[in-house]
Amino acid sequence: MSLSLSLRALPRSSSACSHIASVQVCRRTYYSIHHPDPPPFPPVQATILASAIQHVPRLGFTQAAVTAGAQSTGYLEASTLLFPRGPFDLIRYHLVTERLALKDRVQFPADSKLGLTEKVKKLVVARLIANKDIIGHWQGALGHMSLLENIPASLAELGNLADEIWYLAGDKSVDFSWYTKRAQLSAVYASSETFMTTDQSPGFRDTEEFVERRLGDAKTVGGAAGGFTDYVGWWAGNGLGLARAWGMKV
């Protein structure tokens, strides 16, 4: 049965793939470290955006930065029509490239004695520090991300970042906490990022402390939730035992 199912599914998926492949790189629905993902942006887009990002500290996440990026790589002003969402495409490029760069920036030795929370904290701080050159423009970028048409892509990218951080921290959970962990970390990261835009302390020390406190809170909340589940489960088991002891057919 399962064989026939998979056989039936095969031709469909392969034809869908070949159809897409002729147009763009085929996208997988799973992730595997043995088969690295194709580059996130097609070559022409990547060239222009990589150059445009250099202009962001001066021009911000604006159409002007995209145009400057196009012109300094030999493209025309008109070529920016390649990016229908304009500044948001530039912001997304920043988000994606910095997420992918995280694995090279932070590496834990195999015999690392750091706990999971410590690793997560290091990764979150490292990702935040990657915003330091453009932090003056980040509030504007957050504004772009919160526009209605950009919210789905922004949230998806936040989810990807949370996933990446837990993966790099070495978390291997396959229970329901997989979801809660990612949700919690997304919330922590988003609030820390907003905090950082107003942080004036040298080396963003305040932001680091902020992250530490938020992660502590998340741990407390997570712990409390876990404790509550245990408590309810214990009483449910007890209640069942008691009911049976009284001769109920349960």
Added chain:
Amino acid sequence: MAARVLLRPSRLIAQAVNIRPSSPRAFSLSMRSFQQQEARQSPAQDDRTTHFGFETVPESEKEARVGAVFSSVASSYDTMNDLMSLGIHRLWKDHFVRTLNPGSRTASPTSAWSILDIAGGTGDIAFRMLDHATNINGDLHTKVTISDINPDMLAEGKKRSLATPYASTGRLDFLVGNAEKLPSIESNSIDLYTVAFGIRNFTDKDAALREAFRVLKPGGVFACLEFSHVDSSLFNAFYKRWSFGAIPLIGQVVAGDRDSYQYLVESIERFPTQEEFKAMIERAGFVAPAGVGYENLTGGIACIHKGIKPV
């Protein structure tokens, strides 16, 4: 008569592909009619064929027949467009030009854009682009060359250009030419190539795309606004009824020319789907924009495709 007019659209929808507008016939004659169609569909072996609406015609013939259609509709073109699209075609064209954002943002004559508007006979798109460049981007140097294969349409555009502020500024140029071969336009000389509601009528669309690729500067943009295919089946049912039922009728009543508008709706039906056309653009060497690579308007009735010539 009225009943026949009303019945025809549903017959056409039911894939009765080759029904001629004026051929009510007895069943006993249908076999002969079918053979005639066969004969029409298979011209001489050595002659390549193409679509003219739902008909199959030799490639050599399509140009002349499209020419006849547009010569006959040139004067009533705008009235007809308004009636057929319920005024929406103006919104599409405005949106098309707004997303292209033509004109240089740095006010220097050297950075002015050179725009080629293909099949732009009546100047709809060209005037809008010049307005946008001038009023929005403050660019007084960007030029548009309006090219059309049909001198009647181009004459209409020239007449209308006299009412615009660009008539004697040298920013407008007119060129009678076939988009598949533009020998008077240098390679790598155009910033923006636009074709709005035109490419559907080209005999060889791939050749036109290759020619667009040739004349564009590296980094230049090919932009096409064209009727396409509706993505929702429910909306499509209404749309087909409107296009096959009402449009030829409006053509008959307003422009006195049913066949030209019958051709119009059939050619829309024949045009490649969004994905197919995007693949054609990419085959010519262009890079599609980020995201899906095209933009549907009004549920896919029209669609904007763009392609960038890589450096």
